[in-house]
Amino acid sequence: MSIIAAMEVSRSFRLAEAKNGPSVRAEGYLAHWGLATHPFEHGADDAFIYEHAQFQRYQEDIRDVLSRRRGGLVLTGPIGCGKTLLAERVLLTLDPARFEVALITFPKLPAPALLRMVAAELGAEAFDDLVRTVQAIRDRLHLLAEEGRHAVLCIDEAQTIPDDEAFEALRLLMGLQMGGRFLLSLFLVGQPELEARLARIAPLAQRVGLRLALKPLDFADTTRYILHRLKQAGASRPVLTRQAAEAVHRLTEGIPRRINNLMDRCLVEGARQGVELITQPLVREAAAHYGIA
Missing domain, CATH: 3.40.50.300 (P-loop containing nucleotide triphosphate hydrolases)
Incomplete structure (x- = not known):
């Protein structure tokens, strides 16, 4: 198998995982936020890539x-x-x-x-x-x-x-x-x-x-990164406040992988608590609870 073919196979497996998502939280998580798929999975398809x-x-x-x-x-x-x-x-x-x-x-x-x-x-x-x-x-x-x-x-x-x-x-x-x-x-x-x-x-x-x-994302690009992935996942309404985005950027230092990890847990916690928006306190709570900060 050629290296390009191998890379394509690897990407297809990651894409399948991103689309299917972990079944234990899919129903409540996606339904609560009005999403079609999980926006912060690692290795999602090209549509989720934010090209700053x-x-x-x-x-x-x-x-x-x-x-x-x-x-x-x-x-x-x-x-x-x-x-x-x-x-x-x-x-x-x-x-x-x-x-x-x-x-x-x-x-x-x-x-x-x-x-x-x-x-x-x-x-x-x-x-x-x-x-x-x-x-x-x-x-x-x-x-x-x-x-x-x-x-x-x-x-x-x-x-x-x-x-x-x-x-x-x-x-x-x-x-x-x-x-x-x-x-x-x-x-x-x-x-x-x-x-x-x-x-x-x-x-x-x-x-x-x-x-x-390659540098970490600044605050503006961190915000665009989060909003881009939410939009690609089907979000049709606001999901987080500006202050929450600031907290995500500060706690993750603009590293995309860390942004994914923290935002995923914020969505889980937000759905669990039944909130309409992810706020700065919720971001801090999720980061502290899961040791992401």
Whole structure:
């Protein structure tokens, strides 16, 4: 199964889960708020994605670097801010006739094992010997280039790569060329400490053509995010006060995953208490009760 097909299958499972929702609370929760589905499930379908200005701009930047084969790129941000979602959005839109995409999501491996995984994702033969594996990847990259396709290697949670030897091997792959054109674009996604790791490996850091840092949402975008997801779930009336939205932003620090968790519990608590609007005190109560703050 290709990486793109695998990503689509994964998204379909998440979509099914988001639509079905947990049955134990679905009837009272949805009926009380007049919703057709749960608005704050993780991994909901594309309609629920709120593409704020930075999210849109970074997608454009990443596509530009990949299409022009500008070397490596790094996307960092705090846990839960949408890095993986953003990367997936870009990778799923790449034309398979022009790109071969390999995605590594669990890179906490020593260099030989990580390179064997890279080889498998790219369709190359993998060996116990690191040098032979690198040679096999090189041959595969040359073959893809002859077919007019460019290889993109995306490594998520790249800050967990345990040793610099693996980064050095990735640097060597990035340097492979044919006819004056690079054969591989390396796309590293991780938490902010990834930049510190790369800074210790100057030859690799110098090959990074684009560095992006995804920020948490400000208050305005937090509010738009909440309202967008409520609307997509079928809300036709006000659900929370401005003061409640301010409390959500303050308590979650604008991190989308934390917003989802807190808003979901606020909707549950609001339905349980029979209130018409989520208020600031209810937000604080839910955050304290469920340890979300």
